[in-house]
Amino acid sequence: MLGKGLLGIYLTVLVLLPVAALLAKSGNGGIGAFWREISNPEALAAIKLTLAASAIVVIVNAVFGTLVAWVLVRDEFPGKAIVNALIDLPFALPTIVAGVVLLALYGKNSPVGIDVAFTRASVVGALLFVTLPFVVRSVQPVLLELDLAMEEAAASLGAGPLTVLRRIVLPTLAPAIISGVALSFARAVGEFGSLVLITGNLPFKTEAGSVYIFGQIQNENLAAAAAVSVLLLLAALLVLGLLGFAVRRRSRHVL
C-alpha cells in the first residue's frame, strides 16, 4: 500500500504534473492563441522542416534498416558480430556526441571533402544517425524466426528470387518494419541534441521544431514553446498510434 503510494508520487512528480502543465499552458489562451503560436512563420517553417525530415528518415530507414537487418541475419562475413554490436551505438552515444561525431567527418575541414554543416541535409543526416537501430532491431528477430522452408517452398513452386522477396519475405517483415519506422518517426520528431551543433539552427532554413522550442524557452516565450511542443507530441503519438494499429491488423493475418 505504502509502495503503491510512493510509486504514484514518483510518477506524478516526474510525468503526470509536467504533462498536465504542458497541456494547460498550450491551451491557456484557447484554440485561437494556440493557432496563432503555431502559425507564426518561423514556427511553421520549423514544424514543416521537422515533419519533412522525419518523413524522409522513415523512408530511408525502411529501406536501409531492412537491408542491414537482412545482411546481419542471412549473410556471413568476418567481423559480423562486431558490426552487429555496433548497431546499438547511436542509442548508447549521447546525442550531443552524435552531433560532434558527424561534424568531425562531414563538417568544415572535412577530410573527405563533404561539408554539410548548416544545411538541411545535415538535419536528415543527424536524424538518420540517431534512429539507425530502430528498424534494424525490430526486423532482425522476425527475420531470424522467418522459416527458410517457406521461401524454399515458394522457390520450389517456381517463384524467382524477386517474387519470393516481394510475395513472401516483405509481407512477413512488414509489421516489424512498420513498428520500427514508427519509433524512428517519433524519435526524429523530438530529436534535439544531435541537431544543435551541426545544423547551425538557422531560422527558416535548418531550425528544427525542437530547436525552435528551445529558442522560445530561452526567450521566455513559454506559450509558443508549449504550443509547438504539443503539436509535435501529437504528431508523434498519432504516427505511433496509427502505425501501431496497422501492425496489429497485419500481424493478425501473418500469425
Place this chain on the structure above:
Amino acid sequence: MSSSKLAARTIALAYLALLLLAPVLMIFYRTFEHGVAPVWSAVSAPNAQHAFWLSLEIVAIAVPLNTVFGIGMALLLERGRFRGKALLGMLIDLPFAISPVVVGLSLVLVYGKTGWLGDWLAARGIQVIFSVPGMVIATAVVCLPFVVRETVPVLRELGVDSEQAAETLGASAWQAFWRVTLPGIRWGVVYGVVLTTARALGEFGAVSIVSGRVEGQTQTLPLYVQDRFENFDSTGAYTAAVVLALLALATLLAMNLLTRRTHRRTAL
C-alpha cells in the same frame, strides 16, 4: 555466392561505414590530431573535471531512484489486478515519445519560477530549476521507462509459482521478494540499469533547459561538449566527446555480455 547477395552486403556495410563507423573513428583521430598534451590539459581543465563529476553525481541519484521505481512499477504492472493498467503502461512509456526539450519545458512549467509550484517552492527556499534537483528530475524522466520495460518480461517469464512456493515454505512477502523474486529477475533489472545509466550520462536536451548551463556549476559533461564547441575550443569538445563515447562503448560491451547471459536482445 550470388551477386545480389554480395551487392546487398556491400550496400549495407557501406551505409553503416559512412553513417556510423567513419564518423565515430574520426573523432578519435580529431581528438589526438595534435598529440596527447592538449588532450591531457583539456581533461584536467577545472570546468571539465567539474562537469564530469556533476554528471556522475546526477547518475548516482537518478539511476537508483529509477531502479527502485522501475522494479516496483514492473511488479504492479505484471502482478497487480486493477483497472487502467494499459493506460498506466502507456503513461510510463510516454517519456520515450516526448522530445527531451519538451520534457525540460514541462518541468519548467511545474517547478520553474512562474510554474505551478514556483511560489510554493520559493516560499520554502527550494530551488529546483537551474539547480541540481531539477537536473536529476529531468534525467530521471527521460530514462524512466528503461527498467520497467526490461523487468516486466523477465517477471512474466519467472511466473508466480516460485514466489508461491516460497510462501508455502514460510517466507514473508518481503523474504519472498528479496530471496526469490529479485534474484530471479536480476539480469533483466541489470540490463535496464545499464541502459538507464547510458542514457542518464548522455542526456542533453532536458538537462540543458532545466540547468541554466552555468559553467562550473550546472554544466554536465554533454553540456560542456556544447560549450567548448561554441567557444571554438575543438580539442576540449572532442576530448569530452571521446570520454562520453568511451562510456557508450563500455555500455555496448556490457549490453552484449548481458545479452549472452539472458539470451535476449532488446532495442533501447
Place this chain on the structure above:
Amino acid sequence: MAIEVREVSKRFGDFVALEDVSITVSDGALTALLGPSGSGKSTLLRIIAGLESPDSGEVVIEGNDVTDAPARSRGVGFVFQHYAPFKHMTVHDNVAFGLSVRKRPKDEIRARVEELLGLVRLSGLAGRYPSQLSGGQLQRMALARALAVQPRVLLLDEPFGALDAQVRAELREWLRRLHEEIHVTTIFVTHDQEEAMEVAEQIVVMNAGRIEQAGAPRELYESPRNEFVMSFVGPVNRLGDAFLRPHDIQILPESNGTGTEALVERVVHLGFEVRVELKLHDGRDVWAQVTREVAHELELTEGQILSVRLPAPHVFAR
C-alpha cells in the same frame, strides 16, 4: 481429522470452480483428488494450501480453522506441478530455504538437508543447480524442499504429470513407499485413474466443481455411485442404461451353449491383455478384455462365432 474442508465454493468470474465441496482426510492418509481437467481438483488443493481463498466455506487443518490464514502459517508442504524450483539456488539451498527463512541455526539446517537429500536419493547432487537436474530429480528436490519444514500436511499438484512414462511408474512406487516411511498426511491431484488407484489409500473423484464419490480405490471400482465414476475409474461397455466392465465379460468355448451368441469382429493384442471386439446376436457392440493365455486357449480369430456370459450390469438412477 487432519484436514476438513467444509462446503467450500469458489468462482473465477463466471466459471464455477468449486461448488459446496466438503471432504475429510484422516491423519496420515494418502489421498488422491481425481478428475478431468477443469473439475476443480487443483483449485481445491490450492485452497487447502492457502494459495487461493474460497468465496465461502471453511478449511480446517488439525482442528484449527485456517480459512483466513496465509499460506506461510498453515504448515503445509506444497509441491507444484512444474516443481517451481528456485533456479538461482543450488539443490542444497532450495531444500534449506524453508529452514533458513525461519532462521534456524546453520548446523541444524545442514544436518536436516543432508538427511532429506538422502531420503529422496539426491545426496550427491547438493551442489547442482536446478537446470542441471532431470525432471524426476527436480520432482524429488521439490518434495524434499516441502518436507524440510516438517509440514503437517503434504500437498502435491499433478506430481507426475510432466514426467515420461518410465520415470512416472518408478516415482509412484517410490512415493508410496516414502509415505509408508514418514506417514505425513498427503493429498495429491491427478487426472490419471491408474495413478490414483495405484498410489492412494483414498480417492476423491471430482467433476465440474463437485465431488462425485469418495472412498477406497476398490470401493470406487466395485460400487461406483454413478455413471461418471464408473466410466472415469475404469473402462466400460455401455448397453442402453446398463454399464459393464470389459474384463467382467466372460468368453466361453464355442461348444458351450449356455451364453449369448457373439461374433468376433476384431482381436487387438496389447501385450499381456487382449481386447476383443464383439457383436452380440441382437446387433449390439461390446468389447471384452481377456488375458493373452485365455485368448490363446480360445484360439480367437476374427469372424469366429462363440458365446459370452455377461455379468450383472451396473444401472444408475438418472
